[in-house]
Amino acid sequence: MSPVSARLGLPYWQTPLQVANGFMHCADMTDPHQHPYDGRRPSADAVAVGWDERFSSSDRLFSGRANGSLRAEVSGLPAGRALDVGCGEGADAVWLAQQGWAVTALDVSQVALDRAAHAATRAGVEVAWLRTGLVEASLGDRFDLVAVHYPALPSSTGHECERALLAAVAPGGVLLVVHHADPGGAAARSHGFDPADYVGPTDLVGALLTEDWHVRIDTWRPRDMPTGGGGHTHDVVLRAHRAPRALVADQN
Secondary structure (H helix, E strand, O other): OOOOOOOOOOOOOOOOOOOOOOOOOOOOOOOOOOOOOOOOOOOHHHHHHHHHHHHHOOOOOOOOOOOHHHHHHHOOOOOOEEEEEOOOOOHHHHHHHHOOOEEEEEEOOHHHHHHHHHHHHHHOOOEEEEEOOOOOOOOOOOEEEEEEEOOOOEOOOOOHHHHHHHHOEEEEEEEEEEEEOOOOHHHHHHOOOOHHHEOOHHHHHHHHOOOOEEEEEEEEEEOOOOOOHHHOOEEEEEEEEEOOOOOOOOOO
16 A cells, blocks of 8 residues: 555644744644544534634744655745745744745635734735635646645545545645644544545556556654653654646546
């Protein structure tokens, strides 16, 4: 099985890990009183409310540092238009803007977006902030870079999330997806979350295996900060490039 693993629409019962990267995390559901998984999903509104509550519980959930995987994979790319999916408090989006990228960043939490906007102002950069889910987003043009860190994209028979993610990448563009390594299905289900309900390793890699995509990196990698909460020591990193001229029809 490919080591690729696929937070937008992230259930609010998942507790974000308070680690140094400014984004939502999906690995630890640590409420000992949570009922076992019963197959139900919250509505989009409930998800947004849950994340607003979570962000409001602290002045800042994360360190404000950009993800190490983003810095490593993007530093050598020519700056263009970038989309940050599930931007949280905005650390990655701000860093990209500081590198010269024209950044659009989206998240379901208005509390997170307000903090992200303040971070951008302090850094002296401009970012277009959107309060929306991925599938519902009106993005207009495509992007030279689409980055998503530690997501939990809901799976569906129509593969809407995979299609929306891939469709956002312009011909010649790059898709970067980073996830926790080994989320632990049985442990997750015992805390009310079934990884099978979300886009997983074979889903995303399978969606990329078309003739206009080239998977350049598909690997497990030590985190740059292995002391992060929840024992998160390794990432799963996927970097895929779309052919300069799309050879097949758009996936949306």
